[in-house]
Amino acid sequence: MNKQQMLEKIDAIYDARVRGDVPGMCACMAEGATFRFAGESAMEDGFRAQDAIAFTEAVRALDNGIAMTRVDRQNALAEGNQLAGLWKCTVQFPGREAFTTEIFNLWSFDDDGQITDLTEFVDTAKLKSEMAAVADQAKSPVA
Numbered sequence: 001m002n003k004q005q006m007l008e009k010i011d012a013i014y015d016a017r018v019r020g021d022v023p024g025m026c027a028c029m030a031e032g033a034t035f036r037f038a039g040e041s042a043m044e045d046g047f048r049a050q051d052a053i054a055f056t057e058a059v060r061a062l063d064n065g066i067a068m069t070r071v072d073r074q075n076a077l078a079e080g081n082q083l084a085g086l087w088k089c090t091v092q093f094p095g096r097e098a099f100t101t102e103i104f105n106l107w108s109f110d111d112d113g114q115i116t117d118l119t120e121f122v123d124t125a126k127l128k129s130e131m132a133a134v135a136d137q138a139k140s141p142v143a
Contacts, residue, residue: 001113003078009115010083010107014071017063025059030114035059038121055118066127067092074102081109093130095137101126 009028016024035058062068069090076085084106092098104121 001081001109001111003076003083005113006078006083006107006109007073007076007085009109009113010085010105011073013115014068014087017059017068018071020063020067022056022059022063025063026056028115029055030110030112030116033114033116033118035118035120037124038119055115065093067098069098070100081111083107083109093134096130096133099126099130 013025013028016022016027033055035053035055069092071090072088074086074088076083078084084104087103087105088100089103090098090100101123106117106119107115108117110116
C-alpha cells in the first residue's frame with residue numbers, strides 16, 4: 001500500500017468523523033482493529049480504557065464526547081504499512097468553547113489496505129482540563 005492510498009483512507013475516516021458518521025469511520029477498519037492514546041494516561045482514564053481498545057468502541061466514545069468540526073493535515077510520513085502524521089483539528093466538548101489542537105497519529109494497515117491500529121498522541125493537558133470542566137458543569141446546578 002502506498003502513501004497516497006493510506007492518506008485516502010485516513011482522510012475518509014476524518015471526513016466521517018467531522019460528519020459524526022461512526023459507521024463511516026469504521027468502514028476502513030480491519031476486523032479487530034484497535035485504538036489507543038499514547039503518553040500520559042489522562043485520556044485513557046476519561047474513556048475508561050487501559051491500553052488498546054476496540055476501534056469501534058473508541059470512535060463511539062470520542063464521537064459522543066468530543067465534536068470535531070475541522071481537520072487539516074499538516075504532514076505525513078509513510079514506511080511500509082504504517083503512516084505517521086500531524087493534523088490540526090478544531091474540537092469542542094459539550095458546553096465548552098471550540099479550540100484548535102494538534103494530533104499526531106501512527107496508523108497501521110494490513111495487506112488488504114484496512115487499518116489495524118491507530119495510536120494517537122494528543123495534548124493531554126488541554127483535553128484533560130476540558131474533560132474536568134465538563135464534569136464540573138455536570139455537577140453544578142443550573143441557574
